[in-house]
């Protein structure tokens with residue numbers, strides 16, 4: 001291996017006196033893909049934000065090509081050729097794709113005016129390099145999460161970075177998009193660009209990473225070659241103990257049909273003529289590639305998107321759902337895909353956010369209200385291992401994965417009779433994933449019915465009693481648990497025949 005590119009030694013960083021990084025070491029070589037792993041709240045994003053100039057380190061040093069350097073601002077970091085694809089995507093929603101890619105350094109004509117045509121041409125070339133099939137004229141706000149991520153990557157390529165940090169880049173991508181991202185990462189490697197790769201998806205780490213550094217509670221656990229370790233031992237290093245029975249794979253006793261949907265079509269036609277049913281106590285999966293219409297279908301069921309046609313029946317009774325309020329009143333809950341935007345009140349406490357949906361239940365007991373709220377919050381903090389110093393902490397200060405656990409807790413606390421989970425374990429660490437699977441199992445045993453949209457094939461295969469596959473807004477297949485096969489599901493999702 002060539003000489004070290006970036007060296008971080010003894011990095012310290014704390015928040016309001018609570019240490020987040022306690023003497024972390026990290027080394028990076030040119031052209032390597034280095035995984036940074038650890039549970040939710042381990043300090044991964046914080047370490048990267050020190051590199052990005054978002055936080056300033058309180059101790060330790062950073063060397064770049066053997067020179068000690070100081071990073072005090074985002075500009076310092078860009079000057080060093082470091083690019084970030086952050087966990088929280090940060091595009092300007094009102095601007096076009098091209099404007100986002102070239103923000104702050106738009107090409108100009110001789111007369112000093114913006115060269116719009118050139119900007120779009122160059123942006124289109126960058127998009128082509130990463131196989132992004134959308135126009136540079138689209139507004140970022142109209143793109144899906146996966147596509148926004150591609151815009152961020154195009155932006156990093158535009159800056160000619162030496163180091164690209166990807167903080168959970170595939171959390172919102174489907175298998176096919178992940179594959180094209182990996183092809184892209186391999187090309188970057190050949191150009192000696194180093195990638196720091198943060199992910200909670202174990203299979204990916206082994207597929208794409210050369211070395212792995214594990215953090216736990218703001219400290220190094222180990223750095224190793226990916227070929228020198230297997231998944232079980234890696235998980236053990238991350239969580240600090242052995243994890244058994246990852247998936248709760250049991251048959252769920254099923255009752256009558258609780259939900260029946262017939263010929264559902266959205267006004268915007270992103271969902272077309274969809275019919276399906278859900279049984280009491282069932283975990284029903286929705287599989288498909290990003291953009292297949294799964295999230296759009298769930299939004300329609302939850303009253304977020306207007307319908308052109310279709311019928312929804314709950315327990316045999318036809319109902320009308322024209323707002324989330326109607327949906328909740330009919331016993332439907334939705335944990336949205338983009339939990340950041342749709343679920344959290346960031347400047348309120350963890351306990352407030354967890355109990356938000358059921359505060360009404362406490363209203364008759366003004367004195368015990370607070371106590372009950374705390375009790376309930378503590379229950380979920382324990383159950384899902386939410387890492388927070390107290391339940392009074394503002395949600396904005398939690399790590400990405402822990403914020404997601406808070407939204408999930410809120411819906412678990414409301415316990416609707418039909419719970420829709422859109423990508424429930426996205427960004428969630430392995431230990432907590434196992435907890436969520438166990439909770440799902442417990443819920444269906446108590447008669448709740450669950451619809452799970454997921455792009456993680458292993459969890460679809462292992463957790464669902466039945467799976468519908470969607471493609472281009474329609475249901476294209478339905479499979480029972482015993483028939484579930486990853487390759488076959490993928491074939492349906494992509495619409496290819498067996499021999500292709």
Ligand SMILES: Nc1ncnc2c1ncn2[C@@H]1O[C@H](COP(=O)(O)OP(=O)(O)OP(=O)(O)O)[C@@H](O)[C@H]1O
Nearest residue numbers: 015020040041042043044045046397398399400401
């Ligand atoms: N701005 C902040 N204020 C207070 N505490 C913070 C802040 N940012 C992070 N923390 C705390 O620092 C710790 C590390 O958080 P960090 O975001 O680095 O975790 P992470 O490893 O990226 O986790 P995840 O996998 O959930 O994204 C957490 O306990 C978090 O609550």
Ligand SMILES: [Mg+2]
Nearest residue numbers: 045087399400
């Ligand atoms: Mg993080």
